[in-house]
Amino acid sequence: MSAEPRTVPKYYLLKEQIRALVRDAAPGTLIPTERALAEQYATSRTTVRQAIGELVAEGVLGRAQGRGTFVAPPRFTYVRQLTSFSDDAAAQGLASSSSVLGVSRTAADDDAAARLRVPTGTELARVERIRFINGEPLAHEIALLTGPLPDLAEHLDRTGSLYTALREDYGIEIVEAEDTVETQLAGPDDVRLLDIEMGAPLLLIHRLGFTADGSPVEWTRSVFRGDRFRFLARMRGPRS
Numbered sequence: 081m082s083a084e085p086r087t088v089p090k091y092y093l094l095k096e097q098i099r100a101l102v103r104d105a106a107p108g109t110l111i112p113t114e115r116a117l118a119e120q121y122a123t124s125r126t127t128v129r130q131a132i133g134e135l136v137a138e139g140v141l142g143r144a145q146g147r148g149t150f151v152a153p154p155r156f157t158y159v160r161q162l163t164s165f166s167d168d169a170a171a172q173g174l175a176s177s178s179s180v181l182g183v184s185r186t187a188a189d190d191d192a193a194a195r196l197r198v199p200t201g202t203e204l205a206r207v208e209r210i211r212f213i214n215g216e217p218l219a220h221e222i223a224l225l226t227g228p229l230p231d232l233a234e235h236l237d238r239t240g241s242l243y244t245a246l247r248e249d250y251g252i253e254i255v256e257a258e259d260t261v262e263t264q265l266a267g268p269d270d271v272r273l274l275d276i277e278m279g280a281p282l283l284l285i286h287r288l289g290f291t292a293d294g295s296p297v298e299w300t301r302s303v304f305r306g307d308r309f310r311f312l313a314r315m316r317g318p319r320s
Contacts, residue, residue, distance in 0.1 A: 094121055095131035099140055107153040111141065137281050139307040155310045156213055165211050165219075165241075174213050178240065181208040183233035192224050195288055195299045205229045207242060210273055218308050220273050223300040227252070252297055254289035261285050263306070274305055281306030 094117075102111060112120065114128045121128075132149060135141040142152035156174065169176035186206040193200040204224045211219040223242060225232075227250065235245040246252040266280040282303050289298030 090123060091127045091130040091134075094123060094127055095134055097121065098131055098135060102140065102151045105151045107151050109151045110147075111149050111151065113148070136277075137307060142307070143277070152307070155308055156218070165221075169213055175215070177212045177215070179210040179212070180233070180236065181210065183207050183236065186224070188224070192299055196224070196226055196296050198226060202226075205232055207232070207236065213308075216308070217274050219302055219304045220270065221300060221302045223298060225299075226295075226297050246297075252291060254298060255292050256290040256294075257298075258288045258290075259285055260287075261311070264303075270303060274303075276305060276307075283309060283311070 098111070098117070102109070105111075111117075111132075114125045114132070117128045117132075118125045132141060136143055136149070136152075139152055139155050141149055143149050156169075156172070165176060165178075184206050185203050188196065188198055188200055188202045188204050190200050192204065193202060196202075196204070198204075204226060205228075207221075207223040207225070209221050209223075210217050211221060225246075229246075229250060231249075232245065235249040236242060239245045239248065243254060246254065262284045264282050264284050266274070266276050266278060266282055268278070270276060270280070270282060271278050283306050285302045285304065287298065287300045287302065288296055289300070290296050
């Protein structure tokens with residue numbers, strides 16, 4: 081027996097119509113109000129709101145308090161590799177910067193201890209930052225690092241790059257990394273730190289960094305705005 085054809089939700093049809101409407105519009109162009117779109121497409125404002133909400137989550141549209149809904153700029157393509165955030169941005173001609181929220185010492189919990197192969201309670205360096213591209217907050221990052229790392233805050237301020245500071249000031253070079261990527265929705269802290277809406281899509285990436293002898297020295301939790309980032313993974317198969 082053949083399956084019954086599924087009915088496409090009204091909001092999805094409207095979403096695709098709005099997508100087509102703004103496809104050739106310049107970034108920053110305001111779109112019609114919810115009321116105007118509801119009248120134009122003979123539907124409810126609830127349906128319009130759901131369609132717009134999904135387009136915002138997909139990075140097609142953006143919203144700003146007091147400004148309205150507008151065509152979003154293209155997403156930044158982030159090539160995840162063994163270089164710093166600033167180096168990755170510079171390679172694409174983008175201006176990156178960071179706001180250091182804190183550099184401190186903290187005791188390793190069970191999870192961090194297992195990842196970094198140290199006893200629970202071992203003192204670790206903790207670096208918390210907001211990462212910006214072209215002045216826009218796009219990622220929140222907390223890095224946990226093994227070793228005493230004296231004067232880390234000063235070295236980080238001087239270099240602007242955690243990996244550079246580790247290499248130049250402590251002789252620690254991360255040559256291999258393992259990234260785990262998940263999705264999650266924005267909570268109150270993400271809203272405050274990244275200037276996004278509650279429930280916005282986020283990419284959660286955990287990175288475990290290793291030195292040449294296979295020792296794990298970095299365990300970093302990074303939350304990226306899902307509406308402003310896309311990741312590119314480049315792989316090469318074995319040669320014959």
